[in-house]
Amino acid sequence: MKRFISCEPLITLLLIFTTTFSVAQELSFEDGKKYILGGLEVTGLQSYNEQTVKTYTGLRVGQPITVPGDELSEIIKKLWSLELFKDIRFDLVDIQGDKVFLELHITERPTxxxxxxxxxxxxxxxxxxxxxxxxxxxxxxxxxxxxxxxxxxxxxxxxxxxxxxxxxxxxxxxxxxxxxxxxxxxxKGDKVKIKKMIFEGNEQLSDAKLRKAMKKTKEKRFWRFWKKSKFIEEDYRNDLSLLVDKYAENGYRDARIISDSVIKVDENNINIKFDIEEGNKYYFGEIDFVGNSVYTDRQLAAVLGIKKGDTYNGVLLRERIADDSKPDAEDLTNLYQNNGYLFSSINPVEVSAQNDTINFEIRIIEGKETFLDHVEVVGNDRTNDHVIYRELRTRPGNKYNKSDIIRTIRELQQLGYFDAEQIKPDIQNANPNEGTVDIKWNLVESGSSQIELQGGYGGGGFIGTLGLSFNNFSIKNLFNGEEYKPVPMGDGQTFAMRVQASRTFRVYSLNFAEPWFGGQKPVRFSLNLSRTQQFGVDYTNSTSNSIKVEKSRGFAITGITAGLAKRVQWPDDYFTISHALSYQLYEFNDYNIGLFNFGNGKANSIAYTLGITRNATAGGRIFPRGGSNFEITAKFTPPYSLFSNKDYESLRDRSIELQELRIDQGALTTEQAEELESVDQERFRWLEYYKIKFKGDWYTTLVGDLVLRTNAEFGFLGNYNNDVGDTPFERFFVGGDGLGTYTLDGRDIIQLRGYENQSITPYDELAGNNNSGGLVYNKFSLELRYPLTLKPSASIYGLAFLEGGNAFNNFQEFNPFQIKRSAGVGLRIFMPAFGLLGIDFGYGFDEDLLPSSIGNGPSGWQTHFIIGQQF
The missing domain is CATH 3.10.20.310 (membrane protein fhac)
Incomplete structure (x- = not known):
């Protein structure tokens, strides 16, 4: 809060030191005569109590007092210091013998x-x-x-x-x-803009280079939107040093700005004129290291990266010694601090300058090797200590390592339990004599659990959804009633359950994950159980306001998946290798969904998934500011057909023949339909396929908080045996918001904004529709993100995107450059209790693949609502 210092005008001082005394009667007395105070009256008060003022003056009836004198002057000063009054004076009312009667007149300041x-x-x-x-x-x-x-x-x-x-x-x-x-x-008037920057005296560096060197002070140009041309004094003064640094980068060590002046053009425009003295160009000479014993001269020279004869660059030299703009920079200071030498100091000193060559000594005081004495964590009100300490790279007794501190910040951010913007280590009790230091980690808990409660109308009736996700769960306290606040929390486990239901379908899912299975190493164990039921619907006998649901007909998927994922040390410790084993049972009861050509029977799928992930993002899970995240997964089923005596070639040929006949005739006879069901039941009793997916995200901070996210994705679904054919499950559906509803059949829902949900799906001639999904897809995205607020209660950022992607029926048709393009803007809001919410407005520049869209031009504007999508 801004505080103001009150200064009274000169009249105030005059009032203090020239106390005015007036006599109610015609009386005379000698200056500085001592009296006994016979009475004191306070007048002029409006809001203050008279007795309070008397007490504050310290005057008491019966006390000796000199009138006039220093005591009265000090009382006036004391009252003025309260800044409550605008006029204070003592008046002499009466003198009776040795007694004096005074009146203190006060005029209060208005409130x-x-x-x-x-x-x-x-x-x-x-x-x-x-x-x-x-x-x-x-x-x-x-x-x-x-x-x-x-x-x-x-x-x-x-x-x-x-x-x-x-x-x-x-x-x-x-x-x-x-x-x-x-x-x-x-x-306020209009903002004053910089019309022109005029440089004089610059011969070695052009005007354009000097203008570019000034980061926040720019000339007015019609094309400049991001960096404005307004004149701000503080930014301007900082940019002056950047001008000098620009010369220092190019060898002109002695360059200086002789004068700079702001010239008013009119009420809204100014010119800035610079008079520059460039000096001579210099080169690096001998660079000697003094005081180093931990590293050799050759090792230090390799990090310094400056050789004799190089053009002098004062900025580069400063950055190679200590780059304050990057906490993990490859400089000499970090070289020492990453090896335990917290108290080291490194200073470049010019020892001589001969003609145009400058010789340097890099003087190093290594100090004592430093170790961590105490490591403390505070602020974790819900999260148990062991969940945090197992992520720390800074442990008591370890050698001090700055890179370990930076990595610990990243690991704590990735947990998602704390406010990523407020995770900062506090280095305490540094003792250079003993070589010890303490670290205190100050954390601010943020909500790590979400609730999903939705209701809507669709599919002929009301759809209700209830989802609970506890991302910092404690299963060991499941039966401990005292730990329910409202559920047992603090052990870093994940427990989620979701129920979705309408008249036509029901979905149940249960997930549990333990990130440190066994408690000793970062091995993540996960278990997922799911059940989906889709009921038959009779549209022929339904009215426009209702449908007839036949629960005796339906389709159900029951699945279970168990997985293990381990963080590995090679090629580096950002890598995780995961393994998962899953089983799914597909049950059909008089219900044909168009994926299989049979409405009764069962299909089974047993699959093993191998995943390799490298997550090296920085800045938190919600709003990463740098780094990258790569993931490649390969999912395999056993090649059953290689060990089977079935004639898959004949089964497939007969299936295709019957499907083509259905297209020609419009429908099959009862006998032909039953035969087609029987044929495909044999082909797909045990699903066999392999599925390869790749996804990469890169995050780059451009300017300030503006972050560019670059994304590339690819997926391919193949088969071992062409006679069996491609599995109708596990396919890729591209387009829309990327949110899956109740689909637990292994399909991948790929976001492509600017198009309707799952509308970029190739046409299947045999099925006669676009509902079968693609076997190959690719997608590319560029997304600019800017945070509006990153507070624990709510993190909000805006975005603008360019996107392109497509899906194909087979690898022969695949063309990575044949994509459906889109662009748009969006907003994301992350609230701990509800997860990620957002809205996107995307414009599709091309036609989607739905039959109703062919020939109707671009997809146009589409609105997408994002609920609970991963970051």
């Missing part, structure tokens, strides 16, 4: 009853009142008015409004005693 601010947006008023401390009841002084005026003018000048004018007026408030209203009129 502030209301503030009205004109010229700014209403939502900014409260911030202004808070910053200037203009709260009701505050005494109005000349300094308060002057300081408020100066603060507001400077505030807006710093934002580029150099012509800001502020007028403050006060008026009596008749509804209150001794109160005044304050009216503040702010005229």
């Amino acid at each position: 502030l009853s209301d503030v009205k601010i004109n010229g700014i947006k209403p939502r900014k008023v409260d911030d202004i009142i808070k910053d200037t401390d203009l709260k009701k009841g505050k005494k109005i002084t000349e300094s308060l008015i002057a300081n408020t005026k100066n603060y507001l003018e400077n505030k807006y000048k710093k934002q580029g409004y150099l012509n800001t004018k502020v007028a403050i007026a006060v008026a009596a408030d008749t509804s209150q005693t001794n109160a005044q209203k304050m009216i503040i009129n702010i005229d």
